[in-house]
Amino acid sequence: METRRDPRQFLFFIILLLLINSPETQPPSYNTRSRYDEVIEREWTHLDILNQTRWGDFGDFRKEEEGWLNVTGLRQEDGFVWELLGGVKENMREKARSVLGDRPELSSDTKQENNMEIVRLYKNMTGYVEGEWARLSSSQVRHPADLNLSTIIPDNPFPFAEFDRNLTGVGGPVRLHLAELEGKARTDENRTVSEIQAKVVIGDHESWGDNWWEFLVHGVHYPELGSAVLTTTSDKFAGIFALPHFQLSPLLYSSSQALLNRTIHETIDRQVNRMYPIWNPWSSSVEGTNDGVLGATHCELVLYLQQYGVGFQGEQNPRSPLSNIDMDWIEHELRFPDGGRTPLRSPLTMSMVGFSPDCGFVIESKGPPDYPPSKAAHLQGLKTEEFNDQARHGVLAFAVALAVQLTFLIRQAKEAATPSTRNRISFYTIAMMALGDGFAFLALVFMHLFLGTSQLALYAIAFLALFSVILELRFLMDIWAVQVTEQMRQDRQQASTPSPPSPRPATTPTPPAQPTAPLTGDTLPLPATANRDRPSTPVIISSDQDDIMEEPPTPPANPANAPAATTPARAELGALYSRYCLLLIITFFITLQFTTVRSTARAFYFNSLCFVYVSFWVPQIYRNIMRNCRKALRWDFVAGQSIVRLLPVGYFYGVEGNVLFSKTDWKALAVLVGWVWVQMVALASQEVLGSRFFVREGWAPPAYDYHPILREDEEGDTMPIGSSSTASALEGDESTTEESALQAGESKSKGKKIFDCSICAQDIEVPVIPVGGAMEGQGLGGLTLQRRVYMVTPCRHIFHTACLEGWMRYRLQCPNCREILPPL
Numbered sequence: 001m002e003t004r005r006d007p008r009q010f011l012f013f014i015i016l017l018l019l020i021n022s023p024e025t026q027p028p029s030y031n032t033r034s035r036y037d038e039v040i041e042r043e044w045t046h047l048d049i050l051n052q053t054r055w056g057d058f059g060d061f062r063k064e065e066e067g068w069l070n071v072t073g074l075r076q077e078d079g080f081v082w083e084l085l086g087g088v089k090e091n092m093r094e095k096a097r098s099v100l101g102d103r104p105e106l107s108s109d110t111k112q113e114n115n116m117e118i119v120r121l122y123k124n125m126t127g128y129v130e131g132e133w134a135r136l137s138s139s140q141v142r143h144p145a146d147l148n149l150s151t152i153i154p155d156n157p158f159p160f161a162e163f164d165r166n167l168t169g170v171g172g173p174v175r176l177h178l179a180e181l182e183g184k185a186r187t188d189e190n191r192t193v194s195e196i197q198a199k200v201v202i203g204d205h206e207s208w209g210d211n212w213w214e215f216l217v218h219g220v221h222y223p224e225l226g227s228a229v230l231t232t233t234s235d236k237f238a239g240i241f242a243l244p245h246f247q248l249s250p251l252l253y254s255s256s257q258a259l260l261n262r263t264i265h266e267t268i269d270r271q272v273n274r275m276y277p278i279w280n281p282w283s284s285s286v287e288g289t290n291d292g293v294l295g296a297t298h299c300e301l302v303l304y305l306q307q308y309g310v311g312f313q314g315e316q317n318p319r320s321p322l323s324n325i326d327m328d329w330i331e332h333e334l335r336f337p338d339g340g341r342t343p344l345r346s347p348l349t350m351s352m353v354g355f356s357p358d359c360g361f362v363i364e365s366k367g368p369p370d371y372p373p374s375k376a377a378h379l380q381g382l383k384t385e386e387f388n389d390q391a392r393h394g395v396l397a398f399a400v401a402l403a404v405q406l407t408f409l410i411r412q413a414k415e416a417a418t419p420s421t422r423n424r425i426s427f428y429t430i431a432m433m434a435l436g437d438g439f440a441f442l443a444l445v446f447m448h449l450f451l452g453t454s455q456l457a458l459y460a461i462a463f464l465a466l467f468s469v470i471l472e473l474r475f476l477m478d479i480w481a482v483q484v485t486e487q488m489r490q491d492r493q494q495a496s497t498p499s500p501p502s503p504r505p506a507t508t509p510t511p512p513a514q515p516t517a518p519l520t521g522d523t524l525p526l527p528a529t530a531n532r533d534r535p536s537t538p539v540i541i542s543s544d545q546d547d548i549m550e551e552p553p554t555p556p557a558n559p560a561n562a563p564a565a566t567t568p569a570r571a572e573l574g575a576l577y578s579r580y581c582l583l584l585i586i587t588f589f590i591t592l593q594f595t596t597v598r599s600t601a602r603a604f605y606f607n608s609l610c611f612v613y614v615s616f617w618v619p620q621i622y623r624n625i626m627r628n629c630r631k632a633l634r635w636d637f638v639a640g641q642s643i644v645r646l647l648p649v650g651y652f653y654g655v656e657g658n659v660l661f662s663k664t665d666w667k668a669l670a671v672l673v674g675w676v677w678v679q680m681v682a683l684a685s686q687e688v689l690g691s692r693f694f695v696r697e698g699w700a701p702p703a704y705d706y707h708p709i710l711r712e713d714e715e716g717d718t719m720p721i722g723s724s725s726t727a728s729a730l731e732g733d734e735s736t737t738e739e740s741a742l743q744a745g746e747s748k749s750k751g752k753k754i755f756d757c758s759i760c761a762q763d764i765e766v767p768v769i770p771v772g773g774a775m776e777g778q779g780l781g782g783l784t785l786q787r788r789v790y791m792v793t794p795c796r797h798i799f800h801t802a803c804l805e806g807w808m809r810y811r812l813q814c815p816n817c818r819e820i821l822p823p824l
């Protein structure tokens, strides 16, 4: 009762974590209201300009003072590098032409050309693509001082601080998550142009620690052409209002202008009617916080995308019926599967050109024709439906792995049904496994935030994970109860004086104080299960074999003590659970924090975390050494758990385009697998060669060795006593012992003796080193294996290994004389 933790502390801690992790929100105040009105006013002005301008009004800087717009970021005095825009557009036009041919939508003059190619394009680009970007030579390096920031953002506290998202390297990884959602994304009546949004995850190889950024861009998409133009919008750059001017041709200009005129109008209307202000509906920060007010200023980005035509497998075959398959039908079939077979397709592929008007960098996706197709193939990925399908398969595979893991656990728990077998299992090994499963549970529950779909399957599997966590905790509880009792018994033996019943400190994880029970040594008292009143001490070996292990001596006649016996155990249970939950939640939140740091630190954290996790056999190896026992875990449990628990790790380290988009890292994976392999080999060799074979003598505390080398010395001290020995042998009477030893073991040739195993009533032939100490013909290695055949108890009774191990699973008592046996 005293040991029970205060749950409020725990709750408080969770709330604290939640607060730390939530983005700060500020209540609107009066002067922010007037600032808000200013922002809206500026948006209306910009929309008016968008409404009135014409193709060519911006970007033609041949004459001084001409070609500028009175829009934030597009004015001459803002100092942006719009000179680069023409080159960027030309680059993009080339890329689009290579896909689409000479379409009128691509040429800057409107004369008709009939050289159009027929390409199969997805009209709905919702999905993701990833690849590498390369910096183009037309890039410039711009410093914050080059920009006229003081006029754009007058209240900027750090006018000369370097910008965020400043790509300075020559290349890096980039991933785009495109989304055009039905209902949310607005389009024109013929669906020739529609709204699109993309999350950009872009890294820079040359930045310190492989930094990366994640932000949103908004723009327009031409489903017929498969091209899109997207931009950031911020206080210093009214990107979305200038978007029509970034288009490649007058045709695209007018259709995007018509769409944006309408959508921006609607958006501003909604902004006005909101109770709480949205400062920037086109904000590029992912969390939705208002950047520019508190956050650092960042580089703007204008992004051009061109989708590549979809190829079918086997379409080169002239007789194949694939040539007249309709893309619309495929897209519909993907989204609403009707059982139709869609042909195998090439992945969703896009080329990209990005341009920062303020920071001056120009980037493009790596791919043909500048790079050989084997090295880089622009940005490739999957449509959302295909991705969800893959994710579902991954999740199902994980479910199977969990189920397999569960069966191994249940079999192991069944095997370890007795205290003596539980005593061998390392608490921490099982605890690490339980932590891993709990982590999987939390991850699955939160996974739908990343995936969006297949939630039902996720929750079903989260339930499976929770179930195995519960089983593991239950198993842990059993192990823990046994091991604490055993620890106490050992402590008592060391003190060797019975302690009076004294109240113990509240925090020590010990069962109730034992009364002054006579330490006959023939009971293994256990807490927690003491729920029956029994007269104390006489040992009755009942037919129920476990019974004797679980009966503690009854507390003395003090009636107040009786209910107290169960309470601390329950409190301990609570403490165990809350410690488990606390550790789990702390790990989870730390991990969440680490998902947003620089790539190098992130990789380091996740590698360390995985390494610690897959070290789960280490505590077991350690326990085997310390206690000199070896048969702790079933073989199928060790092998099965190792494989099954490595599977998810292998998936995230080894599979390209996995659900979490984690980067493949074969080296780290090899280290992890090798490490598990080393642990398994260590466990196996401990079982075969003895648990301490690789530990120098004297490093581990002394433990009883059940497989001693038998020497025939003068006193006969170390020789086992024969099976015919009577109770008098127990007293350690030397003469009797010697006598019986001589009686029972008849010397044979080659230094062997024959004893009698009283469990199976058959003979044991045991190698014995004769008095001279000479070993005839057999090396020490041969002896090591031969020693495994027999076991000698501290009371010097000898048995077959198999016989005594079978016996000791149920009772830690010598079958002959009921002396307590040290656990195996």
Ligand SMILES: *[C@@H]1O[C@H](CO)[C@@H](O)[C@H](O)[C@H]1NC(C)=O
Residues within 6 Å of the ligand: 047, 048, 051, 052, 265
């Ligand atoms: C757009 O311009 C037209 C005139 O060209 C004007 O009637 C209309 O009100 C303008 N719309 C907006 C939203 O400013």
Ligand SMILES: *[C@@H]1O[C@H](CO)[C@@H](O)[C@H](O)[C@H]1NC(C)=O
Residues within 6 Å of the ligand: 045, 070
């Ligand atoms: C640009 O617009 C602002 C109002 O937003 C106006 O005060 C300013 O005079 C305009 N500048 C030019 C050159 O038209």
Ligand SMILES: *[C@@H]1O[C@H](CO)[C@@H](O)[C@H](O)[C@H]1NC(C)=O
Residues within 6 Å of the ligand: 076, 077, 078, 079, 146, 148, 151
């Ligand atoms: C910065 O803006 C001021 C006023 O708007 C203008 O006079 C000045 O020339 C600008 N500086 C640059 C480098 O464009």
Ligand SMILES: *[C@@H]1O[C@H](CO)[C@@H](O)[C@H](O)[C@H]1NC(C)=O
Residues within 6 Å of the ligand: 141, 142, 143, 144, 161, 162, 163, 164, 166, 168, 358, 359
């Ligand atoms: C971008 O990074 C380069 C190199 O570190 C630096 O010189 C430049 O000032 C940065 N530009 C901005 C706008 O922060």
Ligand SMILES: *[C@@H]1O[C@H](CO)[C@@H](O)[C@H](O)[C@H]1NC(C)=O
Residues within 6 Å of the ligand: 124, 125, 126, 180, 181, 182, 183, 185, 335, 384, 385
């Ligand atoms: C595009 O596909 C996604 C995924 O199936 C879907 O959610 C979205 O509504 C589609 N958008 C349009 C405009 O059809």
Ligand SMILES: *[C@@H]1O[C@H](CO)[C@@H](O)[C@H](O)[C@H]1NC(C)=O
Residues within 6 Å of the ligand: 188, 189, 190
């Ligand atoms: C939509 O298509 C119809 C017929 O093809 C055409 O008359 C109409 O002008 C188109 N609308 C737009 C906005 O292009």
Ligand SMILES: *[C@@H]1O[C@H](CO)[C@@H](O)[C@H](O)[C@H]1NC(C)=O
Residues within 6 Å of the ligand: 051, 052, 257, 258, 261, 262, 265
């Ligand atoms: C923009 O929208 C307004 C109505 O909101 C309309 O009167 C005007 O003609 C539109 N301008 C263009 C260029 O489409």
Ligand SMILES: [Zn+2]
Residues within 6 Å of the ligand: 757, 758, 759, 760, 761, 762, 799, 800, 803
């Ligand atoms: Zn036997």
Ligand SMILES: [Zn+2]
Residues within 6 Å of the ligand: 793, 795, 796, 797, 814, 815, 816, 817, 818, 819
């Ligand atoms: Zn014995």
